[in-house]
Amino acid sequence: MRNLLALNWKMNKTPSEARSWAAELTERYEEGNAELAVMAPAVTISTLAANLPAGVGLGAQDVSAYESGAYTGEISAGMLADLGVQYVVVGHSERRDYHGETDAVVAAKAKQAQANGVVPIVCVGEKLDVREKGEHVPFTLEQLSGSLEGVGTDVVIAYEPVWAIGTGKTATADDAEELAAAIRGALEQRYGKKAADIRILYGGSVKPDNIASICAKPNVNGALVGGASLKVADVLGMNDALKDA
Ligand SMILES: O=C(CO)COP(=O)(O)O
Numbered sequence: 356m357r358n359l360l361a362l363n364w365k366m367n368k369t370p371s372e373a374r375s376w377a378a379e380l381t382e383r384y385e386e387g388n389a390e391l392a393v394m395a396p397a398v399t400i401s402t403l404a405a406n407l408p409a410g411v412g413l414g415a416q417d418v419s420a421y422e423s424g425a426y427t428g429e430i431s432a433g434m435l436a437d438l439g440v441q442y443v444v445v446g447h448s449e450r451r452d453y454h455g456e457t458d459a460v461v462a463a464k465a466k467q468a469q470a471n472g473v474v475p476i477v478c479v480g481e482k483l484d485v486r487e488k489g490e491h492v493p494f495t496l497e498q499l500s501g502s503l504e505g506v507g508t509d510v511v512i513a514y515e516p517v518w519a520i521g522t523g524k525t526a527t528a529d530d531a532e533e534l535a536a537a538i539r540g541a542l543e544q545r546y547g548k549k550a551a552d553i554r555i556l557y558g559g560s561v562k563p564d565n566i567a568s569i570c571a572k573p574n575v576n577g578a579l580v581g582g583a584s585l586k587v588a589d590v591l592g593m594n595d596a597l598k599d600a
Pocket of ligand 1: 363447515519520521522523558559560561579580581582583
């Protein structure tokens with residue numbers, strides 16, 4: 356399966372900065388083996404749609420759980436689709452933590468995305484205390500199960516252990532594979548043979564120098580990258596590192 360390198364800018368870059376980033380990428384980017392896609396702040400999506408190099412996909416970081424109507428401040432999946440958005444991150448740990456998103460809300464968002472032809476990237480992963488108790492596998496699988504309630508197979512899963520996000524502490528490639536394999540097993544139970552075609556990403560302090568070993572693992576099909584997505588040089592480094600993967 357082709358690796359997906361999903362770049363989560365989080366709340367960084369104005370539309371002008373996004374334009375400069377896209378211009379620099381266009382100048383230097385050579386399509387490699389990985390599929391590249393930018394998970395952009397909503398206000399930068401139109402700019403990126405007009406300025407990203409061919410072959411680089413477009414994503415959003417959140418979507419409403421509702422179709423349309425009186426939900427002030429929300430952005431619907433239909434609006435994202437109309438801008439050419441292919442992916443949307445749902446259930447990122449920062450949204451679960453700071454915005455109280457439950458598994459049920461995450462599943463509702465994923466379903467809205469799919470109903471509009473946008474592929475949800477459903478995020479799951481444990482905090483440090485859960486890992487220290489050795490409960491990271493059952494915890495993550497339960498979160499996954501709730502977050503996929505009623506969600507179809509056109510989905511990407513991102514395993515992001517919260518303790519590895521923005522901390523410089525990367526899970527080892529073996530840690531990533533342990534969870535990716537467990538997630539694959541849960542997907543098989545839910546979706547049968549189609550589970551083999553679902554990408555499972557790892558996220559948490561991924562950089563040019565560790566991405567290849569993590570993505571070389573059999574059940575890891577790419578990465579969801581925060582900090583290292585902001586500089587074009589790092590993105591090119593990760594893209595290159597995946598050339599032979
Ligand atoms: O949360 C992440 C991507 O969604 C990971 O962030 P960092 O790559 O900055 O650790």
